[in-house]
Amino acid sequence: MSNRLKSAPAVSRTQILAEFVRDYLPGARADVAAGELGHIALPMRVAGGRTITTDRTSNAFVYLASGATKLIAKASNGREQIVAFHFAGELVSVPGKSCHSYNLAALVDCDALTMPADELLAIARGDPDFLETLLQNTIGALHRCRDKAVGLGRKNAQERLADFLVGMAMRIGQDQEGACLINLPMSRRDVGDSLGLTIETISRQFGELRELGLVKTAGRSQVFLPDIAGLRNLAGYI
Secondary structure (H helix, E strand, C coil), X not given: CCCCCCCCCCCCXXXXXXXXXXXXXXXXXXXXXXXXXXXXXXXEEECCCCEECCCCCCCEEEEEEEXXXXXXXXXXXXXXXXXXXXXXXXXXXXXXXXXXXXXXXXXXXXXXXXXXXXXXXXXXXXXXXXXXXXXXHHHHHHHHHHHHHHHHHHCCHHHHHHHHHHHHHHHHCEEECCEEEEECCCCHHHHHHHHCCCHHHHHHHHHHXXXXXXXXXXXXXXXXXXXXXXXXXXXXXX
16 A cells, blocks of 8 residues: 655745656666756646646656646547546646547645656666656556456446445555555546546445445545455455
């Protein structure tokens, strides 16, 4: 379980770059790469509810130094789909030209670093450790997308929500002696949009999970998971 969800006072450009280097450039060439990054990386502070601006004509990477975001795909007639949630310490790939238009929206106040994908990859090619870190980051995101596709295609509403909560426990949960506490930065509507369910269905499924003793909730965001193993079984994990 991780406890990397942060919403803190704004940090400086130097601090954001330093955090990115710490997380993604552990090798001996880190100082050189950090200098190169300074020429392509744009730091920004984005308020919750606003969009993190990237170049819509080309692919970009966004590093989150703090906060949480949702990646939204837009289709015709104003239809939207939440593709993924991302949290502090993560590097997000935001497509430019694609079959759909993508926006990265801040769920809470965020400190972010935006970088053109082509230029970041050019820097990474000169540092095998950095390239390996980017590859592992990409593989992790791909695995989450595949697991989500299975859920949307083959799992019922209760299994989808259980799967979502297990995933959040792994990424932003706080360990509580075998149990887990999660402070969800997204709304119940966002959870439903992400899972292909209505907000009414999400509320009903939270109620059923509470009756099963697998979930306790407090307010709109705090979720306590007393039995992770039971939740994993309910999610249909093998």
